Amino acid sequence: MQSTTNKISVGIIGGAGYTAGELIRILINHPMVKISFINSSSNAGKQVSEVHDDLFGECNLTFSSKPILDVNVVFLCQGHGKAKKVLEENEFSDSTKIIDLGNDFRLHADADFDGKSFVYGLPELQRDKIKKSNYIANPGCFATCIQLALLPLAKAGIIKNEIHVNAITGSTGAGQNPSATSHFSWRNNNVSVYKAFTHQHLGEITESLVSLQSSxxxxxxxxxxxxxxxxxxxxxxxxECDLSVEEATELYNNFYAEHPFVSISEKGIHLKQVVNSNKCILHLEKHRNKLLITSIIDNLVKGASGQAVQNMNLIFGLEETMGLKLKTVAF
Structure with a gap:
């Protein structure tokens, strides 16, 4: 349990991107956190609020050129595939917890690296393991949304047919560096499919479901x-599912009864109910022999930075919701 008088010293590496900006927004208002450094090699010396201008007037920190190696916890917010290089180049204290927001350590085959064993950080799946871990692989955004829709069925062992998923994400899911498909003039008033049947988050989704239902x-x-x-x-x-909608709703309510960020709505749901929050809201419908689950999250909060802070809270024995009671945009 973290002392109520000693704040957690936090470092952030890769501080200029969308996930880091959201993480800083959460952490500067967290009552048990002191941000010791925010590293960005391309912005060293600049005020953080010059890059994340939503923090103007709230954050007077400056980007550092190098990390501090003896903080309590480091969040790795660099692009996918870069976390291993960071850990190879920086010898953090043995007591420093590492939370990686990229995909380097999410799969079982990648979880062990340089003497560190990373735990998959989906609290609704393995909260107890997270509490005992020093190294966390934060789940992907699509993976979080989809897994939370399916975990109760897998836990009950009643997934008995293929699963169909259509999920639409905002442009921030593509990262801050501009590309042809994130440019405003292309993205505005436009919708497109990408990575159909091959998305990189399928691996972690499958591993989680199999951990609950081996079949x-x-x-x-x-x-x-x-x-x-x-x-x-x-x-x-x-x-396909044999449960009635009433039986399915009971199953889901029971599964998430002790998980504060997941709620089951009896009414249809819409995206503004969760944007800027760490919530996931689910809605269930039965159509003939098929169970439809709609699932909504903020891709940068519950799908990234908020979940990372949720994991930090669990590791340090804090209230799971601390610093994460965030208001949605609502309208």
Missing amino acids: MNYDINFIPVRGNFTKGIFGSIYT
């Missing part, structure tokens, strides 16, 4: 969609 060897047919909005993921997931 889960069915295809997950995932169609990711680029949306013409900035934040959020709206996932529509369906599969």
